[in-house]
Amino acid sequence: MKQNKKIQFADLGIQDYKTTWEYQEEIFKGIVDLKIKNRREETELETPNYFLYVTHPHVYTLGKSGAFENLLLSEKQLEAKGATFYKTNRGGDITYHGPGQIVGYPILDLENFFTDIHKYLRFLEEAIILTLNEYGIIGTRSEGETGVWLDVGTPFARKICAMGVRASRWVTMHGFALNANVDLGYFDNIIPCGIRGKAVASMHAELGNAVDEDEVKHKILSHFAVLFEAELILTETLKL
Numbered sequence: 001m002k003q004n005k006k007i008q009f010a011d012l013g014i015q016d017y018k019t020t021w022e023y024q025e026e027i028f029k030g031i032v033d034l035k036i037k038n039r040r041e042e043t044e045l046e047t048p049n050y051f052l053y054v055t056h057p058h059v060y061t062l063g064k065s066g067a068f069e070n071l072l073l074s075e076k077q078l079e080a081k082g083a084t085f086y087k088t089n090r091g092g093d094i095t096y097h098g099p100g101q102i103v104g105y106p107i108l109d110l111e112n113f114f115t116d117i118h119k120y121l122r123f124l125e126e127a128i129i130l131t132l133n134e135y136g137i138i139g140t141r142s143e144g145e146t147g148v149w150l151d152v153g154t155p156f157a158r159k160i161c162a163m164g165v166r167a168s169r170w171v172t173m174h175g176f177a178l179n180a181n182v183d184l185g186y187f188d189n190i191i192p193c194g195i196r197g198k199a200v201a202s203m204h205a206e207l208g209n210a211v212d213e214d215e216v217k218h219k220i221l222s223h224f225a226v227l228f229e230a231e232l233i234l235t236e237t238l239k240l
Contacts, residue, residue: 002044002046003111003112003113004046004047004048004049004109004112005049005112005113005228005229005230005231006048006049006230006231006232006233007049007050007051007106007108007225007228007230007231007232007233008048008049008050008051008233008234008235008237008238009050009051009052009053009221009232009233009234009235009238010050010051010052010053010234010235010236010237010238010239011052011053011054011217012052012053012054012238012239013054013055014054014055014056014057014099015054015055015056016056016057017056017057017059017061017084017086017097018084018086020052020054020056020105021086021088023052024052024105024107024173024174025173027050027107027173028107028166028168028171028173031047031048031107031109031171032168032169032171034047035047035109035111035169035171036169047109047111047112047171048109049106049107049108049109049112049230050105050106050107050108050238051104051105051106051107051108051221051224051232052104052105052106052107052238053102053103053104053105053217054103054105055099055101055102055103056097056098056101056103057082057084057098057099058081058082058083058084058096058097058098058099058186059083059084059085059086059096059097059098060073060078060083060084060085060086060094060095060096060097060189060190061085061086061087061088061090061094061095061096061097062085062086062087062088062093062094063088063090063091063092063093063094063164064087064088064089064090064091065091065092065093066087066092066093066094067093067094068087069191070093070094070190070191071085071094071189071190072188072189072190072191073189073190077189081186081189083098083186083189088164088174089166090164090165090166090173090174091146091164091165091166091174092146092162092163092164093191094190094191095162095164095177095190096186096187096189096190097177098182098183098186099181099182099183100179100180100181100182100183100202100204100213101177101178101179101180101182102177102178102180102213102216102217102220103175103176103177103178104175104176104177104178104220105173105174105175106124106172106175106224107171107172107173108120108171108172108228109170109171110167110170110171110172111170113228113229113230115170117165117167120165120167120172121146121163121165122141123224123227123228124163124165124175124176125141125146125147125148125161125163126223126227127220127223127224127227128148128160128161128176128178128220129141129148130219130223131178131216131219131220131223132148132160132203134219135203135207135211136207137150137160137203137206137207138150139160139161140152142157145159146163146164147159147161147162147163147176148160148161148163148178150201150206156199157198157199158198158199158200158201159198159199159200159201160178160179160200160201160202160203160206161176161177161178161179162176162177163175163176163177178203178216178220179200179201179202179203179204180202180203180204180211180213180216181202181203181204181210181211181213182202182204184200184201184202184205187200203216
């Protein structure tokens, strides 16, 4: 199959979590179905790749291997905070999404790039690490814990970017959530990623001032394109 290294991207703005999840599933299924057709009919139709940015209203999501006990709120308390909760089909445990957080959903056919899910996760982390570096924030990896962390190996270790993905037939969905200007108080209602004793961080808290989220998004995309040797194409057709 001919590799297609073009990635269509769009910023969907503020969108409900469930609506966006269903939209991802639709795109994901379309790519998987095309791959099945290619193999069955011995055709070589190119599979597309996508990258979606989105901001979710307050929501807590639990990965398929996560423990419900890591959500510290009752249904009534969730309602009082104007938040929702969903158990999802991504990897990882529990996390929070909300305003001030940059959420990226790459829906890629990895056969267009490389067939290594661990390399894929490391590249996602690297795009964030390189972006943080441009703001003087030293992001690193924590062994055995996906995502991007600060001050690993110290009592002050804290997570600034969570990641959780799903992959089937080398097609990915879900992605990363970088805390830019997010209200970190919402993380007090969960055991983030199911890891006790580890704090969370944001770019705002680290720098002492709010960051330009559009600028941060642009930097992430630039590093993402270099790492994946991809051509990014802004598209107006990706709308909910």
